[in-house]
Amino acid sequence: MITHTRAIILRSVDYQESSKIITVLSQEHGKIALIARGARKPKSKLAGSIEVGNIIDAVYYYKSTRGVQSLTESSVAYASLSFRMDIEKAAILYAVLELAAQLVHDNEVNDQVFAFLNTFIQWLGDEEEVDPGLFPYVQVRCATICGIGLTDEIEDPGKNVFLNITSGSISNEIDSELSYKLNVSQAQFLQSAISSRQRNVFGIGLKGVELKQLIRHLDVxxxxxxxGFKERRSDPIFEQMMKVNQ
Structure with missing residues (x-):
């Protein structure tokens, strides 16, 4: 079946001498793998469009019994050079794409994750400056999208605040052995990220160790x-970005 659909490129690996296999989140068939034959050849019509983070209009042959579909045409719906030139944007982009890839099963259509990524990638590409705190904010947003959102049960912000992993709450009380004490900035950040979609959450200024620690807590x-949730391969790039911003 020939399929025409919008797709977001999550991952790309070289295959044999001249081809690529890309993992995409498509509107029509969800997360699938596509082989782009000859895409690494300089004159390939696919060469310029299938970069990681690009949003494309794809044409491919789809067969449900195949693990890898055959990409025949691809045109760019959105791409940003800043993802290749700005290490901060690239680090956040790759981390978010890896996160999103783990939230959707193969061949699963997820309209909410697709819509979020579609909007986020274009926003990120067009922003002049980005804050490292953007990634934990995305972690919080994606948890909500996937039905495992955190809840704010803090009664007194002046007292100790804990991230309770089992119940998915931030509160003044520990409710299980798997809980993390948050510092003031981390608690304020999570409260703001849970309750608002405004950029004032980045004014809290999480950096360095406390930012890295919060990301790790959210990974747990x-x-x-x-x-089956796994460590991100892009983490070394993201951690290098955090060192630069300390």
């Missing part, structure tokens, strides 16, 4: 609530 949250 994902691992607890999503089977």
């Amino acid at each position: 949250y994902y691992k607890y609530h999503i089977d």
